Amino acid sequence: MVVHDKCEVLIIGGGITGLTIARELLMRGVENILIVEKEGYLGAHASGRNSGVLHAGIFYTPDSFRARFCVEGNRLMKDFCRMKGLKLNETGKVIVAKDSNELDGLYDLNKHSSDMID
Ligand SMILES: Cc1cc2nc3c(=O)[nH]c(=O)nc-3n(C[C@H](O)[C@H](O)[C@H](O)COP(=O)(O)OP(=O)(O)OC[C@H]3O[C@@H](n4cnc5c(N)ncnc54)[C@H](O)[C@@H]3O)c2cc1C
Numbered sequence: 001m002v003v004h005d006k007c008e009v010l011i012i013g014g015g016i017t018g019l020t021i022a023r024e025l026l027m028r029g030v031e032n033i034l035i036v037e038k039e040g041y042l043g044a045h046a047s048g049r050n051s052g053v054l055h056a057g058i059f060y061t062p063d064s065f066r067a068r069f070c071v072e073g074n075r076l077m078k079d080f081c082r083m084k085g086l087k088l089n090e091t092g093k094v095i096v097a098k099d100s101n102e103l104d105g106l107y108d109l110n111k112h113s114s115d116m117i118d
Pocket residue numbers: 012013014015016017018036037038039042043044045046047048049050051052053054055
């Protein structure tokens with residue numbers, strides 16, 4: 001175990017959130033960053049065990065921060081994978097109505113999401 005007694009930035013949790021923040025800070029010139037992780041390795045919880053889907057943000061409230069950040073994150077994560085040569089399976093998404101009652105919702109979704117889908 002490496003023990004440091006001083007740092008400029010302390011990040012608790014070595015999942016994708018903590019590691020992404022650390023990476024962003026490094027790219028902005030912050031060097032003395034300490035990540036504290038309670039497990040023996042990084043990404044031990046949700047970040048290392050999720051379904052691996054890059055969500056398109058189409059089911060979130062249109063123009064909400066959540067929808068906008070999701071679309072932007074989707075684009076950035078794809079760029080990152082391509083840059084690092086990481087496997088990216090771009091299957092797209094098919095959304096169907098199960099019956100005619102769902103058609104109005106489907107038209108609404110199409111109207112709101114056509115400019116969001118990458
Ligand atoms: C089953 C499942 C499937 C999912 N599928 C997807 C998907 O397909 N696409 C998608 O985008 N998202 C998906 N998610 C959501 C996504 O995985 C999470 O939003 C994301 O991983 C959260 O990252 P995080 O770094 O915030 O949390 P975590 O990955 O949980 O990291 C938190 C870290 O903090 C550490 N920690 C906690 N307390 C302390 C402490 N006191 N001291 C030190 N360390 C501590 C933990 O050990 C952990 O490593 C899924 C989630 C789950 C559970």
